[in-house]
Amino acid sequence: MSGIRSVAVVGAGMAGLATAWHLQERGAQVTVFDRGEPGAGSSWGNAGWLTPAIATPLPEPAVLRYGVRALASPSSPVYVPPTADPRLARFVAGFVRHSTTGRWQRAMTALLPLNERALEAFERLEAGGVAASTAPADPFIAGYSDVRNVKVLLDEFADIAEAGGTVDHELISGQEARRLEPTVSEGVEAAILIRGQRYLHPIEFVAAVAESVRGRGGDIVTGTSVRSVDDIGAAGVRLRTGDTAAGPFDAVVIANGAWLNDLVRPFGVRHVVQAGRGYSFSVPAQSVPRSPLYFPEVRVACTPLGNRLRVAGMMEFRRPDEPIDPRRIQAIVDSARELLHGVDLEDRRDEWVGSRPCTADGLPLVGRTTSPRVFVAGGHGMWGITLGPLTGELLAEQIVTGEVPDALTPLDPLRRLDWAPSRLRRRSASR
Numbered sequence: 398m399s400g401i402r403s404v405a406v407v408g409a410g411m412a413g414l415a416t417a418w419h420l421q422e423r424g425a426q427v428t429v430f431d432r433g434e435p436g437a438g439s440s441w442g443n444a445g446w447l448t449p450a451i452a453t454p455l456p457e458p459a460v461l462r463y464g465v466r467a468l469a470s471p472s473s474p475v476y477v478p479p480t481a482d483p484r485l486a487r488f489v490a491g492f493v494r495h496s497t498t499g500r501w502q503r504a505m506t507a508l509l510p511l512n513e514r515a516l517e518a519f520e521r522l523e524a525g526g527v528a529a530s531t532a533p534a535d536p537f538i539a540g541y542s543d544v545r546n547v548k549v550l551l552d553e554f555a556d557i558a559e560a561g562g563t564v565d566h567e568l569i570s571g572q573e574a575r576r577l578e579p580t581v582s583e584g585v586e587a588a589i590l591i592r593g594q595r596y597l598h599p600i601e602f603v604a605a606v607a608e609s610v611r612g613r614g615g616d617i618v619t620g621t622s623v624r625s626v627d628d629i630g631a632a633g634v635r636l637r638t639g640d641t642a643a644g645p646f647d648a649v650v651i652a653n654g655a656w657l658n659d660l661v662r663p664f665g666v667r668h669v670v671q672a673g674r675g676y677s678f679s680v681p682a683q684s685v686p687r688s689p690l691y692f693p694e695v696r697v698a699c700t701p702l703g704n705r706l707r708v709a710g711m712m713e714f715r716r717p718d719e720p721i722d723p724r725r726i727q728a729i730v731d732s733a734r735e736l737l738h739g740v741d742l743e744d745r746r747d748e749w750v751g752s753r754p755c756t757a758d759g760l761p762l763v764g765r766t767t768s769p770r771v772f773v774a775g776g777h778g779m780w781g782i783t784l785g786p787l788t789g790e791l792l793a794e795q796i797v798t799g800e801v802p803d804a805l806t807p808l809d810p811l812r813r814l815d816w817a818p819s820r821l822r823r824r825s826a827s828r
């Protein structure tokens with residue numbers, strides 16, 4: 398090991414905990430700090446899809462069209478409020494710049510080597526003692542009220558294929574979808590089946606990773622907000638938590654989700670992490686679906702969690718700590734009503750808002766900062782549950798060996814390393 402023995406991790410979401418777990422695998426002593434509990438952030442109420450086949454960069458020409466329309470309609474699935482917030486303005490400007498076909502292709506090429514290996518990373522956690530499991534999404538169904546709209550997703554699959562990926566899928570009728578899944582309503586005219594994907598119960602899984610980190614001798618310090626990180630040179634790093642300091646540690650991993658900017662800026666990370674707020678709630682269903690359902694026209698995601706169905710949606714670019722906006726919950730209810738059968742959308746529990754940590758170029762920020770002792774794990778946007786375990790594993794490797802794994806090169810938090818898409822593609826194909 399490269400002299401790094403004690404590591405502090407700020408943030409006990411999927412990204413931070415997976416990194417901590419893999420640091421332990423490599424012999425490090427970890428202390429994880431969270432201002433709340435493990436999974437208190439976006440890792441709590443998300444849809445729990447492990448769908449690497451469709452884990453694509455968020456800035457893309459179609460989303461931009463939604464965004465522009467959203468300015469006139471607060472009930473649209475993507476909402477950009479009129480704002481004087483300079484950080485949000487910077488994010489939106491960058492997001493618009495990256496919403497071109499060329500930039501999307503480049504970012505997609507960077508995600509593919511991660512997507513290809515994402516599901517294996519869950520197997521390693523389970524084999525290593527994390528007492529939670531993932532389930533097959535067999536099949537994953539995307540339902541449409543208008544058959545003409547399937548073209549948008551099919552075009553995206555073609556774009557994924559052009560970047561070197563594959564999505565095992567099949568177009569079926571609404572009737573066939575209902576035969577497979579009675580919760581799909583008569584309002585669904587056509588559906589796309591996607592094979593080979595999985596899902597999990599988000600908070601159960603994250604809690605199990607936290608338990609495993611503790612069981613292997615790691616410390617998880619809850620209810621403790623980290624205010625700043627001090628690099629004190631060869632002596633390591635200290636964390637300021639209120640009036641006291643913790644450490645020194647040999648290194649720190651900053652993994653505090655949508656709240657990342659303030660802690661990382663002193664270490665050269667200028668890339669804005671913007672909260673893309675999403676909402677969810679759970680409802681009872683006459684027959685809870687076996688697998689997740691997706692309604693792309695309204696961007697509503699449904700996932701079976703125990704004996705209830707979690708319904709999630711919305712992308713609202715606002716500050717992460719703003720209160721829940723009941724109009725957004727109502728907008729999800731209104732758009733899901735015609736698409737779901739046998740579901741009581743009025744008997745809602747666990748109404749929740751959480752912040753996807755979004756970046757303007759659609760790529761996570763994972764790697765070293767300007768300090769050799771300060772690392773970042775975050776910015777996974779819509780895909781932190783799917784990709785958090787693998788990127789955590791690769792980051793632990795980087796921290797301990799000092800070598801940057803190929804797949805992390807494009808995720809450099811300073812975006813300083815140039816990388817050629819063709820080189821990444823070749824390497825991933827030969828693996």
Ligand SMILES: Cc1cc2nc3c(=O)[nH]c(=O)nc-3n(C[C@H](O)[C@H](O)[C@H](O)COP(=O)(O)OP(=O)(O)OC[C@H]3O[C@@H](n4cnc5c(N)ncnc54)[C@H](O)[C@@H]3O)c2cc1C
Nearest residue numbers: 408410412432438439440443444446623654675781782783
């Ligand atoms: C509605 C919705 C649906 C989603 N569905 C999916 C899905 O199906 N599949 C998928 O892959 N992804 C999904 N996502 C995205 C996914 O939830 C996120 O990408 C992921 O949870 C991010 O994990 P994280 O660990 O980076 O951040 P978080 O889970 O937000 O964790 C950050 C942690 O840092 C803590 N923290 C913050 N500031 C401090 C501080 N100063 N000091 C100490 N602790 C601090 C917080 O309390 C929190 O626990 C969804 C998100 C939403 C909102």
